[in-house]
Amino acid sequence: DIQMTQSPSSLSASVGDRVSITCRASQSISTYLNWYQHKPGKAPKLLIHSTGRLQSGVPSRFSGSGSGTEFTLTITHLQPEDFATYYCQQSYSPLITFGQGTRLEIK
Amino acid sequence: QVQLQESGPGLVKSSETLSLTCDVSGYSISSGYYWGWIRQPPGKGLEWIGSNSHSGNTYDNPSLKSRVTISLDTSKNQVSLKLRSVTAADTAVYYCARLRGSGSWPFDYWGQGTLVAVSS
Numbered sequence A: 001d002i003q004m005t006q007s008p009s010s011l012s013a014s015v016g017d018r019v020s021i022t023c024r025a026s027q028s029i030s031t032y033l034n035w036y037q038h039k040p041g042k043a044p045k046l047l048i049h050s051t052g053r054l055q056s057g058v059p060s061r062f063s064g065s066g067s068g069t070e071f072t073l074t075i076t077h078l079q080p081e082d083f084a085t086y087y088c089q090q091s092y093s094p095l096i097t098f099g100q101g102t103r104l105e106i107k
Numbered sequence B: 001q002v003q004l005q006e007s008g009p010g011l012v013k014s015s016e017t018l019s020l021t022c023d024v025s026g027y028s029i030s031s032g033y034y035w036g037w038i039r040q041p042p043g044k045g046l047e048w049i050g051s052n053s054h055s056g057n058t059y060d061n062p063s064l065k066s067r068v069t070i071s072l073d074t075s076k077n078q079v080s081l082k083l084r085s086v087t088a089a090d091t092a093v094y095y096c097a098r099l100r101g102s103g104s105w106p107f108d109y110w111g112q113g114t115l116v117a118v119s120s
Helices: none
Strands: A004-007 A010-013 A019-025 A033-038 A045-049 A062-067 A070-075 A085-090 A102-106 B003-007 B011-013 B018-025 B034-040 B047-053 B058-060 B068-073 B078-083 B092-099 B107-110 B114-119
Touching: A004 A085, A010 A019, A019 A033, A019 A085, A019 A102, A033 A062, A045 A062, A045 B107, A070 A085, B003 B092, B003 B107, B018 B034, B018 B092, B018 B114, B034 B068, B034 B078, B047 B068, B047 B078, B047 B092, B058 B068, B078 B092
Parallel strands: A010 A102, B011 B114
Antiparallel strands: A004 A019, A019 A070, A033 A045, A033 A085, A062 A070, A085 A102, B003 B018, B018 B078, B034 B047, B034 B092, B047 B058, B068 B078, B092 B107, B092 B114
16 A cells, blocks of 8 residues: 655644645655645645645635656635645555545634 | 536435436446546545446455445436445545546536435
């Protein structure tokens, strides 16, 4: 299995801040990397696919980068609605794996 | 607009089989794509359970030790999940989702999820 490791596990920030979340794969996954936002009681929401492509309707303050084994999700100008848990996910292998999640909290 | 809605018993007894259905609207599952199930145990992260395609190609999480069956009923436009021999560790919110069959194969549409508890 391809293991996905996110850091940090949790993060405190203020409205207006810029934050970055890192996701590392145990082997190269090219750019087969997706990011999701998950709020309690809601369905996870696809934010970014193919490492850096914004899903339709997602604000441009979200961006993704990376390739191979290291990837980054960046959120600029944090808004109140951005406080949630974020997951990376690889589909390079048909045995799909998610990172353990990064909880973004209000400072 | 593609919509997915999970349904099934909210309580299952230990050692029995968990059975869930996902009703898909706005898209015919026979037209293509893979369909998957993902779960989130209380206080934990997302865990992929398995995926199936309209052509019958199936994959499931090795950690579930072959207890999983995912099937597609094109006549009802439904995706189903069966998880055998459940234990308390299978208590979770279960989501169905569409796996976009291009690019990085993301899960682009999700159901709202259904909570299933396993009792002893």
